[in-house]
Structures are given as C-alpha cells and as structure tokens.
Amino acid sequence: MSEIDNFDIKILNELQDNSRQTSEVIAEKVGLSPAATQRRIKKLREDGTIKKEVAILCPKSLGGRTTLIVQVVFSCGGEATIETFKQQMASVPEVQQCYYVTGQTDFVLIMTVKDMKDFDRITREYLFSNPSIGRFETIVAIDTFKEGFKIPLEVA
C-alpha cells in the first residue's frame, strides 16, 4: 500500500466536496492528466481510503425531520453489554451516528426522527427496555448545519 502524496490529498479534497466531478475536471484542478487522476481514484477506492460514495439528501424536501442528541449513561454491565448496545444502535436506521465516549456519559447518539412518536418508539424499544441503562438525556436540535464528514486534509 503506497503512501498518499499531495496529488492524492488534492484529489480526495475534491471528491469530498463533490464526487460527481469528472476526472477531467479534477485533473485540471490538481495538475495531472485525466487518466493519471482516474488511476489514482481507482487505487484510493480499492485500498479503502475512499470508503464509499453516497448521496446527501435534503431533509426539507422529505417532509422535514427532527434531529436529536441523546446522551446515554449505563449504570451497570460490562464489555458484553456495551458490545450488544453498539450492535443494536448500528441496526436502527434513525440512529445516524453513535459515539462511545469517555466521562460520565457512555454513549452519545445522533438521531433523525420523523416525529416524536418515532422517537418514543425507539426509546421504548432500545433504551427503557435495557436494564443496564441508568438514564439518558435528550437534546433537541433547533437548527443543524454543516452536515458532513469531510476530513480536512492539508498538503504537506
């Protein structure tokens, strides 16, 4: 697995912004030929540096959704309990992100729900019903911006 150089960095930054750009356009921006650019992109995809390419939708166009931030505190339970919870969260589509964290809180969840009934169902099914969970606090997002996972890469 060869090292990532400045050309790769520039290409990755472009693709993080817009993965639909043609290699010709990207080539122009990074200063390489289209074919060389294409070769690098292919390699980055194959070695997993580019994990996936996805469409980001507009929540407003889809009936609007509410984003919630939930902090979960476990009162008991060991490794296995945590592992089970992780797997559960991974399977719930409304759970967008799940962070296992240090401090008083054990997990921070970012959820997007259709409505509060939706939220109620999830809490019942996965939080209240779990005896290892001591308590959880929910924060409602009024506004969300900068949705993304763009990693800031700097050329050396």
Next chain:
Amino acid sequence: MSEIDNFDIKILNELQDNSRQTSEVIAEKVGLSPAATQRRIKKLREDGTIKKEVAILCPKSLGGRTTLIVQVVFSCGGEATIETFKQQMASVPEVQQCYYVTGQTDFVLIMTVKDMKDFDRITREYLFSNPSIGRFETIVAIDTFKEGFKIPLEVA
C-alpha cells in the same frame, strides 16, 4: 415541484448507500427502466432533493483522527452573537457538525481533529476568545460508528 413517490424513495435509498451505482443497476432494483430511473435521478438532483454526492473517506487510512463532542453554553449575547458564532463554526473545517439546540446547552459541536494541539488551537481561537461563551464541555469519542446522514425513508 411534483410529489415524491415510492419509486423515488427506493431510488433515494439506493443512492444514499452508494451513489456510484449505474442507473441500470438501480433500475433493476426498483423495477423501472434505466431511462426512467435516470430521468428521476436527474430531477431529484435538479430540485435539490439530492443535495450533493460526496466521497466518505476512511480516517484510519489518513493517519487517524480524534472525534470530539463539544457542548457550548452562552452566558450572554443575543441573536447577532448566535449568528456570528454559527458563521464562524461553518468556516472551521474541523467542525464537522454544528447543532443549535434547546436546553441548558446552546450548541453541540462534533469535531474531528488531527491531535490535541489542533483542538487547543480551535478552542483558543473560537471559544475562549468569545466573551459571550460562558463555558464549554468536551467529550472525547473512544469509538465512532455509523458515520452517515442516511435518512430512513419508508415506502408508503
């Protein structure tokens, strides 16, 4: 702007998983002809339902990064202060997500930093230097999973 039907929903769900699929493949999955599928995708892009298409990178391949969750509490300041802060956060590449929330906390930030020095710089520049900010608490993520903004869409 016409309504989104079940075909659109299925197409969007596919594109949220993998935006590189050809319309032929998607057509097969949703039960439409490739051309009809293409026409719908084009429309969904044009009317903004598909906001953008981006590459998701693998942090591990890029030297590893630390994810932090920061809760910011403002002690004073009105509308203008909040607006300025929002704009600042939007401009900081390390701030992945920014939520304006209800409750004791005013903002929740999700950041990804190279190292703690990186984090230190950001807090100094944007948090400590802002007199309207009363305090902030930082939570370190040990593990993160389910990175994504996939909206769970259900066929009617």
Next chain:
DNA sequence: ATTGAAAGATGACCGCA
C-alpha cells in the same frame, strides 16, 4: 420504452526518471 449520439471511464502501450 427504445435508440443513437456524446461524454466519461478503463486499459494498453510508450517514455522518462
């Protein structure tokens, strides 16, 4: 829905360091 033209991606080959 089918088809044909244009655009883009992929692979082979050459040359240079």
Next chain:
DNA sequence: TGCGGTCATCTTTCAAT
C-alpha cells in the same frame, strides 16, 4: 520499476423519437 502521458475502446449517460 514505477508513475505519468496519450490514444483507443468500452461503458454510461442523456436527449429525441
């Protein structure tokens, strides 16, 4: 030998029927 450039071919997209 590895990497970039060019060219030819195949795939995919897009518009017109």
